[in-house]
Amino acid sequence: MKDQKNKTNEVVENEAGMVPFSMSQAAADGRSSQVKRKILVVGKEHAFTPGVIDYAVSLAQRLGYDLVGMNLKPALEQPGKFFSPYNQHLRAKFTKQAREAWEKTKTGLQQQGIRGEHVVRFNDVAKAVKDLNQRVKRIDFVIADVGINSEEITGEIPLPVFSISGYEGEQVMAQEQERSSSRLVGKTIALGLGSVAIYAAVFWNSGSVMQYFTKGGWFAALPVATVFLVSFVHGAFASNLWSCLGIEATKKVQPRVAPRPAARKRPRPQLRLNA
């Protein structure tokens, strides 16, 4: 009883969008007051990949566990002190989409008698899972959706993390990766074209450009403004270029605690532990 009450109190937070267990729900179910074990599904889109969430639901049903779904968008994390209304707007949009998607999952869960909770967060994977694990008790393991790569699963996470492989899973994984990497390539090309345009504008008119840019006095603003513009466009292009080539900063992965294998190997789909 106490466990559930604490959970409800802890959970109230406007950003998280958590749906707390209510006492009446537990009583109505006629279940015991002991908290059930849970599976946490984590994804980086507003909706989980259908193959992944279906597998998680069926697994939860077989094991008699509850389900917690966490949708993350680390890109909207705000490390700085500057308040951005645009960021708030994007967060609200993501939360709304995530909740709508979860509603559909919830109907499926209720039919199978599984309780589901839903959380929306704007931290990176490791931090979000770690934090959630401290607030929500009895999460036994984590299933990572396809958008999460193994580098994001660091030693900070005190739970075993599985991802799905096997014919269906991989197909989905390939689709997702293709989609996000083709978006990145598109952005890079667009920025590259923008950069080329700026350079072309300067060099094709180099005569008059040099005339004005070296006039001195207030005209000093011209070269300064130009390099700022180039820095933003070309700088963003360069950054995306390296990401496209797969060269990004690494989070040094620390040695992990020995995982508890919680699921059997099945011919398809299979759960694969991220080391």
Next chain:
Amino acid sequence: MHDIAGEAVQFIDLNTMNILFLFVVGFIGGLVSGFIGSGGAFVLTPGMMSLGVVGTVAVASNMCHKFPKAMVGAYKRFKYGQVDIKLGLVIAASAGLGVWVGIKIQEMILAAWGQAGSNLYVSLSFVVILVVVGGYVFYDAYKTQKTGGEEKVSSLALWLQKIELWPMMTFKTANIRISMWFTLPIGFATGMLAATIAVGGFIGVPGMIYVLGASGLVASATELVVAFVMGFFGTIKWAMHGMVDIRLTLIILAGSLIGVQLGAIGTTYVKEHMIKVVMGTIMIIVAVSRALAVPQYLKELGFISMSPTTLNILSKASFVIMCLALAVGSFIILGAMWKAKRAESAAKKAADYSLAEESYG
């Protein structure tokens, strides 16, 4: 560095070789800069001059590329949590004073000893500072590597941090609490060196490490903030005299913005003391390069005599070795990144393999 107000300045014509040269040197300079917080400038300015660019235009155009590159690098490393903005701004403030004094000294020497004297002063400063500081940085990196790769705060810094001299300042990211007075000489020296040899970071970064007690990672990242501030104000001064050749700047920027990102990424892959290794190596090689240029100026001032052929060889060797410094630095950086990436994917493969072997009963 003095004003050429009133004189018509010639701007060079660009051909494919010039453009390629500037782009490549810009890229490598950016790579080194993103990694150790400074560098590239000392090759670019003489490099441009060897293409026929007038000295002041070379300095001005270089500076105009330096501050946006520093901005992009600082932003990227800020996202990795390595930049201490407050420390950077504090150092930049006293650096401004250092730049002003440095320029005044240059002007005095120019007036008293002429161009040759000025060049001799610049070259000797190069050699002395780079050998002393670069040697120490390299030695420290070597020591750290031998004791297993754990960076330790220097005893000087620890002692200075204990001294309570108002006002005390706390720098969160750098994890330092120290009296403001001890930051002043670092900034001042950075500015003076920047005004003299165009690279302030060679004192700024070791200063932050050994005097203030920042780590190599934070010091090199924070130096980018200092470089940005100094470059920005310096550029405004030069641009107001119409000295910036925007074409050169943009070509160099095209390469350096790509390189600086790679350098910043590299710092997350390698062990921290690698920054000191690269820095020390570059500084020593550049010192050798500058030392080879000293006889030229001694001869011009009449202190020694030497045949023109020897001088010619020395001057060519000096330039080549200077380019070598950058090349070596970038090879070390790329090599270290490559090794680290391979180790990472090998470890991952091993983990996957061992798990696949486990049988889930």
